[in-house]
Amino acid sequence: MIRKIAMALVVMVITIFLLGNISSVFAESGWAKDHPRRQEVNKRLKNQNRRINKKVKDGKMTKAQAGKLHKEDKNIRREERGMAKQNGGHITKQEQRTLNQQENKNSRQIGN
Numbered sequence: 001m002i003r004k005i006a007m008a009l010v011v012m013v014i015t016i017f018l019l020g021n022i023s024s025v026f027a028e029s030g031w032a033k034d035h036p037r038r039q040e041v042n043k044r045l046k047n048q049n050r051r052i053n054k055k056v057k058d059g060k061m062t063k064a065q066a067g068k069l070h071k072e073d074k075n076i077r078r079e080e081r082g083m084a085k086q087n088g089g090h091i092t093k094q095e096q097r098t099l100n101q102q103e104n105k106n107s108r109q110i111g112n
Contacts, residue, residue, distance in 0.1 A: 035090040041099045051110050072106050
């Protein structure tokens with residue numbers, strides 16, 4: 001019994017050590033998922049996704065139209081992640097403007 005408890009403690013200590021190292025690697029990488037410019041862009045994408053789904057549910061948009069718009073939003077999100085990867089985890093103001101222009105275009109296609 002004591003041997004099992006000791007083994008469990010060893011496993012727990014090793015797990016805590018490994019998790020601590022993994023989190024420090026992410027912290028050192030500078031990946032700023034919560035950077036304000038990234039948050040703003042991603043919040044808009046989430047809102048547009050909600051709007052598209054509501055239009056389909058209400059019968060105001062076909063699934064094919066929704067699929068096209070979702071695909072465009074997915075491409076914007078992919079582009080945002082690529083930009084952040086190149087800039088140490090954040091996006092520049094100009095990149096934010098570029099992404100917002102793309103989102104504006106998609107938003108107009110969604111409509112009110």
